[in-house]
Amino acid sequence: MRPWQQRLHEIIFEADTPAGKAFDVVLLLLIVISVVAVMLESVGEYRQRWGSILRVIEWVITILFSVEYLARLVCVRRPLHYATSFFGIVDVLSVIPTYLAILFEGPQYLLVIRTLRLVRVFRIFKLHQYVSEANALAYALKATRTKVSVFLLIVMTIVLILGSAMYLIEGEENGFSSIPKSVYWAVVTMTTVGYGDISPQTPVGQTIAALAMILGYSIIIVPTGIFSVEIIMAQKHEVSTQSCPACTREGHDVDAVFCKYCGTRL
Numbered sequence: 326m327r328p329w330q331q332r333l334h335e336i337i338f339e340a341d342t343p344a345g346k347a348f349d350v351v352l353l354l355l356i357v358i359s360v361v362a363v364m365l366e367s368v369g370e371y372r373q374r375w376g377s378i379l380r381v382i383e384w385v386i387t388i389l390f391s392v393e394y395l396a397r398l399v400c401v402r403r404p405l406h407y408a409t410s411f412f413g414i415v416d417v418l419s420v421i422p423t424y425l426a427i428l429f430e431g432p433q434y435l436l437v438i439r440t441l442r443l444v445r446v447f448r449i450f451k452l453h454q455y456v457s458e459a460n461a462l463a464y465a466l467k468a469t470r471t472k473v474s475v476f477l478l479i480v481m482t483i484v485l486i487l488g489s490a491m492y493l494i495e496g497e498e499n500g501f502s503s504i505p506k507s508v509y510w511a512v513v514t515m516t517t518v519g520y521g522d523i524s525p526q527t528p529v530g531q532t533i534a535a536l537a538m539i540l541g542y543s544i545i546i547v548p549t550g551i552f553s554v555e556i557i558m559a560q561k562h563e564v565s566t567q568s569c570p571a572c573t574r575e576g577h578d579v580d581a582v583f584c585k586y587c588g589t590r591l
Contacts, residue, residue: 393416402570402571406573415438485511515540517542569584
């Protein structure tokens with residue numbers, strides 16, 4: 326990387342320097358202003374009174390975000406890697422609605438997606454304990470994905486069986502007009518929401534409904550227990566706010582010299 330690219334990367338991606346912190350703080354303020362402007366524009370009274378001003382604010386911030394996104398791509402070694410990362414996708418989604426609003430009516434209200442970028446506040450203000458907890462949460466989600474997937478498959482199977490049974494037992498005269506609608510009832514019942522728009526009328530159907538409700542309370546414990554165990558096992562030590570110049574990954578140790586994901590020197 327050229328010296329100016331390294332300097333640009335330090336300002337845009339890092340929060341360890343005054344310039345980097347100032348850049349991110351300004352960025353966060355722009356995000357808040359843009360989201361507030363979009364919310365105000367959705368109110369008819371404010372749209373009639375200040376609609377043109379709010380649209381100007383929206384376009385100015387969108388152009389700034391577009392330039393900022395291009396600058397991020399320029400100062401990383403693998404632009405495509407960043408473009409396909411979580412924050413890279415969020416950066417694109419935060420500017421696309423304004424441009425789509427030229428062709429269609431309404432997409433600009435999707436600019437609230439920019440609030441996802443506020444996640445950077447933990448890194449900017451060096452709230453290491455929150456960064457560590459966020460990393461632990463992400464690790465736990467990744468570690469439990471297989472177990473939770475198997476569990477959800479079992480739940481879906483039970484829901485399908487219950488829905489089919491209720492369709493046969495209750496029938497169309499009691500509101501269970503099809504298996505998909507009966508499966509919807511089973512999902513609503515097992516999740517303990519219970520809208521009441523469909524309810525069994527026969528004794529057998531009511532018995533199955535009672536079992537489904539009890540089962541619904543029981544299954545909540547399983548994913549909670551799995552996830553809680555992984556959270557405990559995922560407790561990490563303090564991490565820095567450095568971002569790898571090559572892969573843009575974060576979560577490095579405070580004394581790390583090289584990226585633990587791709588080996589690039591930090």
